[in-house]
Amino acid sequence: MRNKAFVVGLLLFCLGHRPLPAEDLRIESNPPGATIEIDGKVIGTTPHVLKFPHGYFSKPHTVLEARLERPLRARISLQGYVTQDVELTVGPMRAIALNGVDHGDYYLFKDKVITVTMTPEAKVFNGTLTASTPAPEMMLTSADADIPIETLVEQTSPAVLKLSTPEASGTGFLVTSTGVVVTNAHVVGANDEITAKNLQQQQFNGKVVYRDPALDLALVKLNVEGTPSLTLAVSEKVGQSVLAIGNPGLGMQNTVTRGIVSAAGPYPALGPGTWIQTDASINPGNSGGPLLNTHGEVIGMNTVKIVKSDVQGLGFALSARDILAAVQRFFPQQQPSFPGKGRLQVISTVPDAEVYIDGKFVGDAPSNISLPAGDHTIEVKAPKFSDWKRTISVMDGSDLNVKAAMQPQ
Numbered sequence: 107m108r109n110k111a112f113v114v115g116l117l118l119f120c121l122g123h124r125p126l127p128a129e130d131l132r133i134e135s136n137p138p139g140a141t142i143e144i145d146g147k148v149i150g151t152t153p154h155v156l157k158f159p160h161g162y163f164s165k166p167h168t169v170l171e172a173r174l175e176r177p178l179r180a181r182i183s184l185q186g187y188v189t190q191d192v193e194l195t196v197g198p199m200r201a202i203a204l205n206g207v208d209h210g211d212y213y214l215f216k217d218k219v220i221t222v223t224m225t226p227e228a229k230v231f232n233g234t235l236t237a238s239t240p241a242p243e244m245m246l247t248s249a250d251a252d253i254p255i256e257t258l259v260e261q262t263s264p265a266v267l268k269l270s271t272p273e274a275s276g277t278g279f280l281v282t283s284t285g286v287v288v289t290n291a292h293v294v295g296a297n298d299e300i301t302a303k304n305l306q307q308q309q310f311n312g313k314v315v316y317r318d319p320a321l322d323l324a325l326v327k328l329n330v331e332g333t334p335s336l337t338l339a340v341s342e343k344v345g346q347s348v349l350a351i352g353n354p355g356l357g358m359q360n361t362v363t364r365g366i367v368s369a370a371g372p373y374p375a376l377g378p379g380t381w382i383q384t385d386a387s388i389n390p391g392n393s394g395g396p397l398l399n400t401h402g403e404v405i406g407m408n409t410v411k412i413v414k415s416d417v418q419g420l421g422f423a424l425s426a427r428d429i430l431a432a433v434q435r436f437f438p439q440q441q442p443s444f445p446g447k448g449r450l451q452v453i454s455t456v457p458d459a460e461v462y463i464d465g466k467f468v469g470d471a472p473s474n475i476s477l478p479a480g481d482h483t484i485e486v487k488a489p490k491f492s493d494w495k496r497t498i499s500v501m502d503g504s505d506l507n508v509k510a511a512m513q514p515q
Contacts, residue, residue: 128157131194131215133180135222140184144194152182152222163215165199173201173212179296180220187224188315191298194220230315230327231436233284236337237426238403253401255364258349262402263360265334266395267302268353269293269312269326277352277395278302278326279404280335281433285310285328288429289394290409291317294324302328305360316436321379321424322409323432324394336396338426338433339403340499342370342382347400350384350408350421352392363387365421367405372496373422374511380425380498382406388421397423404429427499448500450475452484454510459488471510486510 133142134153142149149156159172177197183189197213253261265280269289276293280286287302294300294314302310316325350363365386373381384397388408397406406423452461454471461473462485468475471486477500486494494510 127160129160129163130218131156131158131162132219133182133222134219135182135184135224137184137187137224140182140187140222140224143181143183144178158215161212163218165214173209174214175210175212177213178215182222182224184224186227188227188230189317190222190224191296191314191317192220192222225315227436231282231286233282233286235282235286235433235437236335237430237434238337238339255349258398258400258402259351259362262336262396262398263305263351263362265336266351266360267304268359269394270301270303271295271297273297275353275355276391276393277408279351279394279396279407280328280333281338281404282335283331283333285312285330285333286433287312287326287328288407288433289324289326290407291319291322291324293394294326300326302326303359316432318432320377321428321432322377323407323424323429325433325436336398337403338430339399339401339405340425340427340430341399341403341405342367342380342425342427344368344370348384348386348405349398349400350386350388350392350395350423351398352388352395352408354389354391357389357391361392370425371507372509372511376410376422379428382423382425384421384423386421431499448477448479449505450477450482450484450498450500451505451507452486452510453507454486454488454494454512456486456488456491456510456512459486459491459510459512461486484508484510486512488512490515 132155138152140152142154161171162174178194180192180194182192194215195213196216198211201209201212267278269276269278273295278287278289281288298314300312302312310328310330312326312328314324315327344367346367348365348367351360353359354361363386365384367382368385369383392408395408396404397408399405405426407429408423410422452471452473458470461468461471463475464483479500481497481499484496484498491512492515494512
């Protein structure tokens with residue numbers, strides 16, 4: 107028996123060290139020329155051939171043969187087409203040696219040729235995207251909303267959905283009558299498809315058609331037409347009354363809470379963009395739901411709540427201006443106008459840093475500038491510090507404050 111074991115071991119050793127030729131994985135798309143990303147790195151454009159060990163394509167015959175120990179996904183993107191996340195592998199499968207030793211999980215490529223058919227954006231993002239820039243008097247806090255709260259909720263709730271995946275559930279809201287839903291990227295996770303349910307308990311299948319991990323934003327297209335929808339309002343006035351609608355894990359569907367905008371502006375700890383802090387109650391499951399003003403317009407998307415024993419009432423929503431900037435590129439024919447002027451104050455963590463607006467020097471920080479309504483690029487520069495740059499939207503009558511957090515070079 108000992109000699110037999112020795113022979114088997116020697117055979118395995120020899121097989122394991124016999125070099126096996128690498129094999130080709132070909133990724134192609136229709137139409138070609140799409141960018142391929144794997145693990146966040148661009149590796150080429152379609153059609154593209156990558157070489158991998160033999161053991162990535164078929165079951166390894168020895169414990170020494172190379173094994174793929176994690177799943178791989180590719181992101182395929184092409185201007186004018188919906189970005190697709192593609193599973194390249196199947197698994198996990200278990201690697202068990204002849205002697206019964208468990209060597210853990212491994213994955214295999216689905217095929218040697220992965221073909222992706224791209225869907226034109228025009229076929230997905232049709233319909234009308236509604237956006238508004240409320241007049242200043244509409245953004246002021248009032249003890250009584252122009253629309254009674256119960257009426258406002260009755261009008262907006264049909265456009266708020268409960269979203270479910272195999273791993274979790276959350277909230278989303280419709281922004282077109284053609285079934286385009288805005289939600290958080292962490293709500294849909296890595297899933298390509300989700301289930302949506304409205305207040306009438308009608309269930310719809312949805313396809314995840316866009317993700318922006320940096321903003322924690324995702325878009326879902328439902329296979330349905332004639333849906334109710336909500337208006338995006340570029341407005342973050344501190345002190346204004348707001349409502350949050352969502353699906354907290356232990357609560358009823360489309361639970362409504364009320365509060366105010368406690369603060370607004372950049373918050374690097376949460377990522378890029380403009381963030382709205384609110385004391386309206388936000389719980390797990392509210393993620394992806396709308397934060398509404400008292401006119402039923404979406405001013406933000408509820409995204410995160412800070413939970414600590416010594417901190418209460420810190421909920422955050424991504425501003426509608428960031429949602430609009432992301433979604434609007436799929437509706438290039440629709441550009442909301444921003445008439446009039448607004449004021450902007452720029453301060454900096456570095457005293458006397460230089461402030462540039464749209465490439466022109468306007469003075470040292472702190473600076474107070476009157477700007478035409480619309481999008482403007484703000485740059486702050488100081489010696490021995492990296493340049494700080496942001497694009498902001500100025501509304502008619504708005505009064506914005508921007509703080510440049512400068513980083514040493």
